[in-house]
Amino acid sequence: MKRNRIFSIVALAFILSASASGIYKARAQEKKTYIADKIIAVVGDQMILFSDVVMAEAYYKYDNRIPENDNLSEEERTQILEQMLMMKLLATEARIDSLDVSQVNINSQIDDRQAMLVEQYGSVEKVEKIRSKPMFMVREDMKKQIEEQVLAEQMRGQVVGKVTITPAETKRLVKKLKDDEVPLIPIQYSYSQIVKKAPSNDDTKLAIKERLLDMRARVLKGDNFSALARMYSDDQGSATRGGDMGYQSPKALVAEFSDAMVSLKPCQISNVVETEYGQHIIELIDKKNNKYRCRHILLREKFSLIQLDKAIKQLDSLRDVIINKDNTFKDIAREYSDDADSKNNHGRVLNDEKEMYLGLRSKTDKFYVDELKTDYSHLYNLKVGEMSTAYQTYDERGNLICKLIRLDNIYPEHKANINDDYTIIVDIVINKRKEEVLNTWLEQKIKELYIRIEEPYRSYKFKNQWAK
Structure with missing residues (x-):
């Protein structure tokens, strides 16, 4: 199987940050192996160390x-080092252009x-032991890497940010794409749904509220909130961490939850808060730079079989009713479905995740x-236009629902084309144009900037002329 060679600046910055270095330094310590460090490349006044490349x-x-224990190919090692050189150059040029890094964001x-590291290893002390340095120095390492990442991304954005293409250019450039540049689009489906939630029971909701109030009272008397979350919380993602959600922006959370969270002081516990996910109690741990932990x-409400x-x-x-043609699927969905998004779209289900991922x-x-x-x-196993039988499932919030679906269309596997996959094709063409603009800019900057690469890395077959 061909190895995935996508290796972005963001991914590269992450591996040089605390989390990844913690992983690999920990492995090195377990094996009692140590690497003598040395400079292998210099870009401007920035160094790339042998340990950076190993990591x-x-x-x-x-x-x-x-x-x-597998060896990477020379092509893979070359690609990795070239990405590192590119990030150093972008960050160096960003500093020359006095691009600003928001310290609040950093x-x-x-x-x-830091929260991720502590969660991974269990405590600050364990992180310090693994990294062989106190936490303030670990944080300083993180700061340098994040600043470099942000600067590199800002500089790249400044270089290629204004690249646009017209529909006419798109059609012209698509014809020039090589066969291996056009992706194979897997089979896709479109469908509609009618959703019904099990009828809520006021007595059950009241019983849930009373359970949470009892837990709140227990914590106020000295019980451990984290232990109760591990035992009882229906949020499986955070329950294993004692209910800890990490640092969050209030804007990333549903309004009822964020309003309650921001009103708390550290160590305070909210009253019961009801959201579309269920009912909660919240304990504020910390607040830093407009983010809350x-x-x-x-x-959640548990529904009976009845x-x-x-x-x-x-x-x-x-x-x-739909089979007997007394009414249409669209009209039934609009009138009876309990899912607001698809209900307002005549039952048609839209792929919000793909929209966010592709930026459609x-x-x-x-x-x-x-x-x-x-x-x-x-x-x-449905044919286009056919409906399933009703079944139970979970929505994206983890709530138990019942639904009926209809298959609207099947899009067979095919090579991306401008008629059926316009947004994907535009994305490919724009990215290709951005790569060309960036490479032209890089060629000029490589000529202007002091760059030194030591052997054997100097003899790598880079795409750009780094080894001058």
Whole structure:
């Protein structure tokens, strides 16, 4: 299998940051092996050390699931070093151009990475032991790497940020794309849904609230919030961490939760907060630079078989209405579905995740198989226009729901083309143009800037003329 050779500046910066260096230094310490460091390259006044390259290659293996003892090809080692040289050059030029790095944003990222390290290893003391330095020095290492990453990204954005192409240029440039530059698009599906939630029970909701109030009272009397979260919270992601959600921006959270969180002082515990996810109690741990670190315990309503059966039967009845052509799927979805997003779109399901990932200008209704999750098992054997039977599943918030789906279209596997995959093609062409602009800029800067590369790295076959 061909190895994945995508190795971005962001990924590279991460491997040079605390988390990755912690991983690989820990492994080195376990084996009692130590590497004598030396300078292998200089870009401007910035050095690349042998240990930096070792760490970068280790992360590349980790990221691509390559066995630790396997040797990388010369092509792979060349690519890794060239990315490192590029990041150093971009950061150096950013400093020359006096580009600013927001220290508030930097400090926030340092806090996030420290929290991740502490979570990974269990305590600050263990992190310090693994890194062989006190936490303030670990944070200083993080700061340097994050600043360099931010500067490099800002400089790159300044160089290629204004690159645009017209529809006419797109058509012309698509014809020039090589066959291996055009991706193979896997099979995709579009579908519609009618969602019914099991009828809520006021007595059950009140019982959940009373359970949370009891837990709150126990914590106020001395019980451990983290222990209760591990035992009882329905948020499996944070429960294993004692309910710890790490540092979060209030804007990233639903309004009811964030409003309650920001009103707390450290060590304070909220009253019961109800959101679309369920009911919570929240303990504020810390606040730094407009980011909040909190723990929470989430309890969701548990539905009885009778409640779920009622929702399934209602969907079965709606299915019969559609089959008998007494009403259309679109109209039924708009009138009866409990899912606000698809309801307002006549039941049509839109792929918000793909929109965010690809930066699409308009929403898409196409889903790859792995994006369909549990819906795929009810969809794959349908013909276009057919409906499934009603079934139970979970929504993106983790709530138990019942749904009925209809297969609207199948898009077979194919080579990307401008008619069916316009946004993907535009993305490919723009990125190709940006790469050309960046390479032209790099060629000029490489000529102007002091760059030295030691052997044997100097003889690598770089894309750009780094070894002058």
